[in-house]
Structures are given as C-alpha cells and as structure tokens.
Amino acid sequence: MITALYSDQLIAENAPMDRRLAALILSRGNRIGYIASAPEPRREFFDEKRQYYFNYGLSLDLFVDLDALSGDEEIGRLFSCNAIHLTGGHTGDFLRRLRQRGMLERLRAWALDDGIPVGTSAGAILMTPTIAADTLFSGGSPDADRDGAALDLVPFEFFPHLNDDPGYFPALLRYSETTANPIVACRDGEGQIVGNGLVEVFGAPLIISDGFVEAADRVRIVDLLSRA
Secondary structure: OOEEEEOOOOOHHHHHHHHHHHHHHHOOOOEEEEEEOOOOOOOHHHHHHHHHHHOOOOEEEEEEEHHHOOOHHHHHHHHOOOEEEEOOOOHHHHHHHHHHOOOHHHHHHHHHOOOOEEEEOHHHHOOOOEOHHHHHHHOOOHHHOOOOEOOOOOOOEEEOOHHHOOOHHHHHHHHHOOOOOOEEEOOOOOEEEEEOOEEEEEOOOEEEEOOEEEEOOHHHHHHHHHHO
16 A cells, blocks of 8 residues: 655645656556545546646546445446545545445555555545544534544544644644644645655655654654554
8 A cells, every 4th residue: 555645736846746656656557546525516626637647647537426426337447546536625524425435444445455545635634544633624623523533544644734824733732632643744735655665755744743743754754654
C-alpha cells in the first residue's frame, strides 16, 4: 500500500509531490479511478482533475458517484484501477456515503492489497483512523465526534489547510492533549507519500501530539509508522 495525502492539489507548490506520485503510479499503469465526495452532476471537478492528471501522463477515466453505483461491474472496474482518487468536500458526508454503500471496508481492503489511494483534503482525512479533527472546520469540537472511524490506513490524523485560519493551530494543540493519535497538519502545497517502506514529505508539515509541536520530517514520520 502507498498512500498520498494532499492538503490541496491544484496549485503549483504541489508539483514535486505530483511528479513523485505520477512516477509511482506509472510504474504500475496509468489508470486512476475517481470517487466523488458528493453528487457531481456536471462533473466540473472531475474534468478539472482529469486534465490535471493527463498532464502527468495519467488517465482519470472512471467517475464513481456513491449515490448512483450501478453494481459489481462498476465496482470491479474501480478496483482494477492503478490508483483511486478520493476528492475533497464535506468529510462527514463522504464517510457516510462510503459506509452506506458498503464501500469503506472494500476500499480499505483494496488499499491494503497494494493499492494507491490518493486523497485531497477530505479524501486525505478519510485515510486516517478518525475524521474527528475535521469538526474544527465548522467550529465544532473534535472530542464530540463519536462516529468518525475512517479507513485507518495511516497511524496519524491528518489536518489540511492549516494556513486558512490562525485559530486552527491552537485548536489542534488543545485537541492533541485528548487524542491518542498524533496529528499531521499541512498547509496547502504540503503533503506526504507513505507506504511499502516509502516515506516522502513535501513542504514543512507539523506533527502535533500531547500539546507539543515538531517538524513532520521524514525521520518523525518513519517513527510514527514504526510505532503503529
């Protein structure tokens, strides 16, 4: 399993991570499936991502709307892709849709069987043990989230868009004192690719744990993975 967690994606600062991820996917093939976080009738975001991946020699050729899954044939095509893109959006609604369609465990099994899930924002949060920290985006308390169990593919929580609001950092510090999970917090343009012994960190993300902060460099991420 290789996981790619982006805070944001369609910005120039992500180019180094994009190139590395593209090389990893192309070593297996070039097909990427796309799971939308919500209905996307005009497919604007899908078309934008399709062009984005095309620029790296990758083919985003399968759109999946969880509210309109057509059956096992479509699911089989999805899991035959070389990578699967999990979009941004409302994290809680995305998780609910995955659960309702019985896709959460199937997606986890595919990832653990050497898949490459790629998550941006909400999609990246879903790769972690819980989406609890996502409540900070709506002014809520992560400690109040009792039903946020997610894909649990990495041994840390993920918080994107750290640069969007100065209140996020102190809120994460407080939350870190009550959760057993370390939190990797990223500004837009930052992210990680981890799995199969691979650990690559892009930008200068932070690890927030037990009320303390340190750089989420390769050494620290390797340490988190070794403790899992």
